[in-house]
Amino acid sequence: MPTSAPVHDYDLFVIGGGSGGVRAARIAGSHGARVAIAESDRYGGTCVIRGCIPKKLFAYAGSFSGLFEDAAAYGWEVAPPRFDWATLVRNTSDRVAHLESIYRRLLDGAGCAIFDHRARLVDRHTVQVGDKRVTASRIVIATGARPFVPDAPGIEHAIVSDDAFHLDPLPERIVIVGGGYIAVEFASIFHNLGCRVTLVHRGEHVLRGFDVDVRQALTGHLAESGMTLRMENTVTGVEKQPSGQLEVALSEDQPVRADAVLCATGRVPNTSDLGLERAGVELAPSGAVVVDEYSQSSVPNIYAVGDCTNRVNLTPVAIREGHALADSLFGGNPRPVDHEAVPSAVFSAPPVGAVGLTEDEADERGYDVDVYTSNFRPLFHSMTGRRVKDFMKLVVDAESGRVLGAHMVGEDAPEIMQGFAVAVKMGARKADLDATTAIHPTSAEEFVLMREKRAR
Numbered sequence: 001m002p003t004s005a006p007v008h009d010y011d012l013f014v015i016g017g018g019s020g021g022v023r024a025a026r027i028a029g030s031h032g033a034r035v036a037i038a039e040s041d042r043y044g045g046t047c048v049i050r051g052c053i054p055k056k057l058f059a060y061a062g063s064f065s066g067l068f069e070d071a072a073a074y075g076w077e078v079a080p081p082r083f084d085w086a087t088l089v090r091n092t093s094d095r096v097a098h099l100e101s102i103y104r105r106l107l108d109g110a111g112c113a114i115f116d117h118r119a120r121l122v123d124r125h126t127v128q129v130g131d132k133r134v135t136a137s138r139i140v141i142a143t144g145a146r147p148f149v150p151d152a153p154g155i156e157h158a159i160v161s162d163d164a165f166h167l168d169p170l171p172e173r174i175v176i177v178g179g180g181y182i183a184v185e186f187a188s189i190f191h192n193l194g195c196r197v198t199l200v201h202r203g204e205h206v207l208r209g210f211d212v213d214v215r216q217a218l219t220g221h222l223a224e225s226g227m228t229l230r231m232e233n234t235v236t237g238v239e240k241q242p243s244g245q246l247e248v249a250l251s252e253d254q255p256v257r258a259d260a261v262l263c264a265t266g267r268v269p270n271t272s273d274l275g276l277e278r279a280g281v282e283l284a285p286s287g288a289v290v291v292d293e294y295s296q297s298s299v300p301n302i303y304a305v306g307d308c309t310n311r312v313n314l315t316p317v318a319i320r321e322g323h324a325l326a327d328s329l330f331g332g333n334p335r336p337v338d339h340e341a342v343p344s345a346v347f348s349a350p351p352v353g354a355v356g357l358t359e360d361e362a363d364e365r366g367y368d369v370d371v372y373t374s375n376f377r378p379l380f381h382s383m384t385g386r387r388v389k390d391f392m393k394l395v396v397d398a399e400s401g402r403v404l405g406a407h408m409v410g411e412d413a414p415e416i417m418q419g420f421a422v423a424v425k426m427g428a429r430k431a432d433l434d435a436t437t438a439i440h441p442t443s444a445e446e447f448v449l450m451r452e453k454r455a456r
């Protein structure tokens with residue numbers, strides 16, 4: 001018997017070539033599905049092209065400045081170092097281009113049809129991509145998010161994080177607006193690269209959503225580093241002077257002069273002008289695609305993964321969502337994505353690492369908690385004389401002894417926290433940490449040496 005021809009051109013059409021979309025396409029292709037993917041910009045999306053990867057490379061560049069200074073305490077005589085911004089921009093851009101080519105190769109290897117065009121839904125099975133119209137049994141929206149810039153007169157003179165990787169020249173003075181991940185990461189990068197940074201944030205402490213002690217510790221570190229903090233302030237206007245300089249008016253302080261203003265005031269789902277409403281896909285007031293735990297939208301054959309769903313907006317989460325979706329649809333392994341105890345890191349200077357509940361979240365969930373903290377000068381800085389202190393915190397359920405959250409501000413916090421994230425996810429108890437032998441001398445060992453409960 002001849003098999004009937006497929007009803008649609010593709011089994012799966014993915015709109016968006018970032019981390020979540022590429023993973024969904026690749027895995028679906030490896031399961032034998034006929035897959036197409038469309039991306040109007042560069043494959044790799046925010047993380048690879050204008051986010052995590054170039055940001056981390058810039059953070060590495062910034063980290064040298066402190067090391068050059070600290071080297072003297074260890075006997076090194078370092079000639080006054082000179083930093084060339086153009087070299088960093090060029091080398092980072094080359095690296096990103098290489099990663100982009102790997103993404104394309106992976107898609108190609110999985111047999112996916114690649115469209116370098118913007119795609120829009122015509123109806124729930126039809127996609128307009130460039131000048132072609134194709135149909136698919138299932139469609140995945142993986143269009144990510146874009147920077148949100150609050151309204152203020154002259155705010156069009158501000159840049160967003162996408163632009164920060166291509167500034168020419170490196171600004172001598174920069175105002176950074178916001179107190180979230182992106183604001184504190186870029187404030188640290190530009191400060192370490194020698195710019196005079198003013199961080200303007202509407203709150204008292206940076207990093208809302210993180211543990212209160214972490215927020216206080218990092219805010220203190222940023223202030224002590226020598227950058228200027230203008231907390232509990234908003235930007236009320238930006239005026240371009242005839243000299244090209246920008247005058248930034250603040251709600252509670254004197255205006256600040258700068259060569260650049262970077263707005264890092266959050267991101268919004270990239271869901272407009274995609275034909276989603278036309279296809280009947282429900283959107284939240286934020287613009288996020290409303291999905292269930294299997295990433296299925298209100299239209300049964302349309303799914304969404306990653307930041308456009310505004311669940312936990314992190315690359316590894318988008319990747320897990322894309323992978324789980326492809327396995328669910330084509331791999332015979334249906335499963336939701338677990339969004340509990342997702343670890344994350346902020347690559348500020350010093351960096352932050354965290355997993356699980358903050359102390360406030362544990363209280364809100366009705367736990368009776370024990371809190372353990374440690375504040376200590378890392379061995380490295382006992383020689384340099386820098387007044388740097390690392391901070392660590394454990395939030396423990398008093399009843400079961402389970403570690404609900406682990407938090408750190410200090411060198412290597414992101415690296416250290418990955419291992420503790422496994423322990424927290426496995427339900428480790430404080431007694432398990434106590435029973436673990438320390439690795440000495442490290443900073444990480446503090447996590448298994450905390451004995452004194454903090455008074456609450």
Ligand code: NDP
Nearest residue numbers: 150178179180181182183203208264265266267313345346
């Ligand atoms: P965040 O949501 O983390 O922070 C936004 C900041 O802007 C907050 O401090 C917020 O203040 C402030 N803000 C929002 N609206 C206004 C306004 N109208 N006026 C003044 N300030 C305002 O967003 P980011 O842009 O920093 O990052 C976006 C997302 O990207 C993050 O949520 C994160 O998931 C992801 N990301 C992750 C990274 C990592 O894993 N290392 C790195 C970079 C980004 P308030 O706190 O008062 O609301």
